[in-house]
Amino acid sequence: MPQLSQRGKEMPASAIRKLVPYADEAKKRGVKVYHLNIGQPDIKTPENALKALRNWDGKVVEYSHSAGLLSYRKGLAKYYQGIDINVTHDDILVTAGGSEALSFAMMVAFNSGEEIIIPEPFYTNYNSFAKHACINIVPITSYIEKGFALPTLEDFESKVTDKTKGILICNPSNPTGGMYSKEELLQLAEFAIKHDLFIIADEVYREFVYDGLVHTSVMHLKGIEDRVILIDSNSKRYSECGTRTGCIVSKNKELIATALKYAQARLSPPFFGQILGEASLNTPDEYFKEVYNEYVERRNFLVTELNKIEGVYTPMPKGAFYTIAQLPIDDCDKFCQWMLEHFSYENQTVMMAPATGFYATPGLGKNQVRIAYVLKKEDLASAVKVLALGLKEYKKSMM
Amino acid sequence: MPQLSQRGKEMPASAIRKLVPYADEAKKRGVKVYHLNIGQPDIKTPENALKALRNWDGKVVEYSHSAGLLSYRKGLAKYYQGIDINVTHDDILVTAGGSEALSFAMMVAFNSGEEIIIPEPFYTNYNSFAKHACINIVPITSYIEKGFALPTLEDFESKVTDKTKGILICNPSNPTGGMYSKEELLQLAEFAIKHDLFIIADEVYREFVYDGLVHTSVMHLKGIEDRVILIDSNSKRYSECGTRTGCIVSKNKELIATALKYAQARLSPPFFGQILGEASLNTPDEYFKEVYNEYVERRNFLVTELNKIEGVYTPMPKGAFYTIAQLPIDDCDKFCQWMLEHFSYENQTVMMAPATGFYATPGLGKNQVRIAYVLKKEDLASAVKVLALGLKEYKKSMM
Numbered sequence: 001m002p003q004l005s006q007r008g009k010e011m012p013a014s015a016i017r018k019l020v021p022y023a024d025e026a027k028k029r030g031v032k033v034y035h036l037n038i039g040q041p042d043i044k045t046p047e048n049a050l051k052a053l054r055n056w057d058g059k060v061v062e063y064s065h066s067a068g069l070l071s072y073r074k075g076l077a078k079y080y081q082g083i084d085i086n087v088t089h090d091d092i093l094v095t096a097g098g099s100e101a102l103s104f105a106m107m108v109a110f111n112s113g114e115e116i117i118i119p120e121p122f123y124t125n126y127n128s129f130a131k132h133a134c135i136n137i138v139p140i141t142s143y144i145e146k147g148f149a150l151p152t153l154e155d156f157e158s159k160v161t162d163k164t165k166g167i168l169i170c171n172p173s174n175p176t177g178g179m180y181s182k183e184e185l186l187q188l189a190e191f192a193i194k195h196d197l198f199i200i201a202d203e204v205y206r207e208f209v210y211d212g213l214v215h216t217s218v219m220h221l222k223g224i225e226d227r228v229i230l231i232d233s234n235s236k237r238y239s240e241c242g243t244r245t246g247c248i249v250s251k252n253k254e255l256i257a258t259a260l261k262y263a264q265a266r267l268s269p270p271f272f273g274q275i276l277g278e279a280s281l282n283t284p285d286e287y288f289k290e291v292y293n294e295y296v297e298r299r300n301f302l303v304t305e306l307n308k309i310e311g312v313y314t315p316m317p318k319g320a321f322y323t324i325a326q327l328p329i330d331d332c333d334k335f336c337q338w339m340l341e342h343f344s345y346e347n348q349t350v351m352m353a354p355a356t357g358f359y360a361t362p363g364l365g366k367n368q369v370r371i372a373y374v375l376k377k378e379d380l381a382s383a384v385k386v387l388a389l390g391l392k393e394y395k396k397s398m399m
Numbered sequence: 400m401p402q403l404s405q406r407g408k409e410m411p412a413s414a415i416r417k418l419v420p421y422a423d424e425a426k427k428r429g430v431k432v433y434h435l436n437i438g439q440p441d442i443k444t445p446e447n448a449l450k451a452l453r454n455w456d457g458k459v460v461e462y463s464h465s466a467g468l469l470s471y472r473k474g475l476a477k478y479y480q481g482i483d484i485n486v487t488h489d490d491i492l493v494t495a496g497g498s499e500a501l502s503f504a505m506m507v508a509f510n511s512g513e514e515i516i517i518p519e520p521f522y523t524n525y526n527s528f529a530k531h532a533c534i535n536i537v538p539i540t541s542y543i544e545k546g547f548a549l550p551t552l553e554d555f556e557s558k559v560t561d562k563t564k565g566i567l568i569c570n571p572s573n574p575t576g577g578m579y580s581k582e583e584l585l586q587l588a589e590f591a592i593k594h595d596l597f598i599i600a601d602e603v604y605r606e607f608v609y610d611g612l613v614h615t616s617v618m619h620l621k622g623i624e625d626r627v628i629l630i631d632s633n634s635k636r637y638s639e640c641g642t643r644t645g646c647i648v649s650k651n652k653e654l655i656a657t658a659l660k661y662a663q664a665r666l667s668p669p670f671f672g673q674i675l676g677e678a679s680l681n682t683p684d685e686y687f688k689e690v691y692n693e694y695v696e697r698r699n700f701l702v703t704e705l706n707k708i709e710g711v712y713t714p715m716p717k718g719a720f721y722t723i724a725q726l727p728i729d730d731c732d733k734f735c736q737w738m739l740e741h742f743s744y745e746n747q748t749v750m751m752a753p754a755t756g757f758y759a760t761p762g763l764g765k766n767q768v769r770i771a772y773v774l775k776k777e778d779l780a781s782a783v784k785v786l787a788l789g790l791k792e793y794k795k796s797m798m
Contacts, residue, residue, distance in 0.1 A: 001595075001625040001626060001651070002508070002564065002565070002595045002596060002597050002626055004507055004508060004653060004654060004657055005506065005507060005508060005509050005510045005513075006510055007506065007510065007511065008506060008507040008508075008657040008658075008660070008661075009657070011506075011657065011660040011661060011664075012660065013660050013663070014660075014663045017663065040461055040462055041459070042459065043459065044458045044459055045458065045459055045460045050460075053452065053453075053455075053671070054452075054453045054455075056452070056453075059443045059444065060440070060441065060442065060443055060444055060638055061444045061449075061638070061639040061640065061641040061642050061675070062439055062640055062641050063439055063640045063641050064641055096495050096643070096665065096669065097665065097666065099664065099665040099666055100665065103665075107404065107406065107407060107410075107531065108403055108404060108407040109401070109403060109404060109407075110404050111404045111405055111406065112406065112511070112533065114404075125663075125664050125666075128660070128661070128663070128664030129664060132506065132661065132664065134511065134533070165401065166401070196400075196401045197401060198401050226400040227400055227401055235462075239459055239460070240460040241460065241461055241462045241666070241667070242460040242461050242462050242463055242667060242669070242670030242671075243460050243669065243670060243671065244495070244665075244666075244667065244668070244669045244670070252400070254403060255403060258403055258407040258408070258410065259407075261407070261410040261411070261412050261413075261527070262407075262410060262527070262531065264412070264413045264416065264524075264527070265410075265498065265524050265527030265528060265531065266495065266496065266498040266499065266502075266643075267496065267498055267524075267640070267643075268640070268641060268643065269643070270495065270641070270642065270643045270669035270671070270672060271641030271642060271643070272452070272641075272642065272669070272671035272672070273669060273671070276460070
């Protein structure tokens, strides 16, 4: 049989996937597993979006334009204008989720072998997209004790080589829950200008910003319009992950024209995702208020309860619906597996994402886990209780 | 501003896109344009599939499994078993259309810089996927006067280098309408074994095979199971192009496991496409019979009428819904543009796909066009009439 490609072999497998068989085994033993590991919200998709789907009365499910349905792109432009992002539908290309938008951005902005600086911890799949595009990630570490603030300009300077072509930020951040201030972004813009870099900004959690903070988009910054690529998605905003609808946005006309060539190759983004997406733009404010309040309550509860556990520390997330928690453990991969394999309390256990998967620098994050607060409060309460007991038991088992 | 990537610049733009502005201009002038250029059928999506969509009563549109919904994959396995393709759901990975399946296949089987042999004329987007995956297409010419039969073993041998890693066939073929016999496929299998190659087979037109011919799948061939990758799509089978639902199928476990890593990076295939796809598996036979009869009638009519035009020759397609026609012209790109820009008869004109876009060897296909018979017979009749008159006029204008 012919050999598979080397790049396929090197393509990272999701770290969390390694834990899936252990979770499945636990479930087979009758243990309830609280999934704190995933970014799949339990929030309902807006009823108006689902209604649009049910009412669709076409007869042929045709390809849409490769850049997306014109009416949807015009709706998106209006949405952006409403949050002071000055774009037209020509600056927007609808994609199969934020994933495809990221993939297009990397292919279009980077040559094979060029480098992208990304603050770590970062969303694991950035590794996969980078590997797919044959570009190299240069991580720049941010620290839990600083609330995962943007690394300093000096830190960034130290990462520049003659292959550096861009920066990727996730703001608000999955996995940290951190958010960058306008000042931090201005510093980043200055850095990008100085070294002639692209800035790719994954802002899919834009609406999930707490404590009265105001989100600044890289698209708000003046003088860097040509080098900014916005990655967006409907998955979390409207809890419609499965539709695979997102977009890539840029004022750089040549960049969008080039991304369109990639978009033409795959013919069109998913049609019904666009039907839902367009209807979702009319989601009433009450929906967002309810969702927002729900997340704030969960966050406050989770963070307070976690910090009550001996040896546990987690900063208060400013946005998104994740937090990184530091635990009194030696090895998060081992611990997360142990929780599924060997621990249960009243037939319950907890699945978390080992933070090592979010760091590119080897050895970092070994005593951290990412916890998503996408479960209702009662379940979070049970999960934290189980985690606290598990930590005690784990400590004993290590002695 | 930073430079865009070289690969982005080299990414081919769809040849047909160059003609779109001329078609738009013609429409603005009030001219009716018959689109013989596209693979978007006017056939209705099965009612049972649309019904399943409207009846979907979930509350949250969640990610599905990265490999696709289990129930859908099991349904697909049953479909394949029904056509003597012996696979289980574990051999199937649901993708965003045949496009993503092709992209995964190339990434997984080929290293950057390796070569894939493809009989030309071939589906234009293969160029884009190959460019995306940094692999090189080695075309092997098939000829209209031989009905676009598979090139001989000697022809194939002459294309082998130390970088050859696989072959890609489209069977039945877009753009030629040709179909390979079992004998031709056995020859290909022998060649693949001899040189240790993968065979990627795009069989999305499997159901569109005429004149009592029987389709042989590469998955039917014995002894090459490990090297065969099947590309499939719901787009044409159920006229649901917009759903973006297809799959990659292989008995090579390692290959599917590696493709799954690419699938995990993009999280999940479109959910509603899978809902439609699963329901489509239960489409009643009458639907296919009706569609089949419709295409046969269109094909017979189109081919007969085309061959009546002086200087025009097109072979009788065995499958799919395209035919390549040889015209008495010097340059198909020029002619197709001229038809849109300068010709109309009773306020009608015709848009066709210049065949040069389907050949990788420079200079080939200059007097050929691809015509899709995805319009109803009356429209085809008008279109052929307009084409015949256009050819006459064009000849005069050239003198």
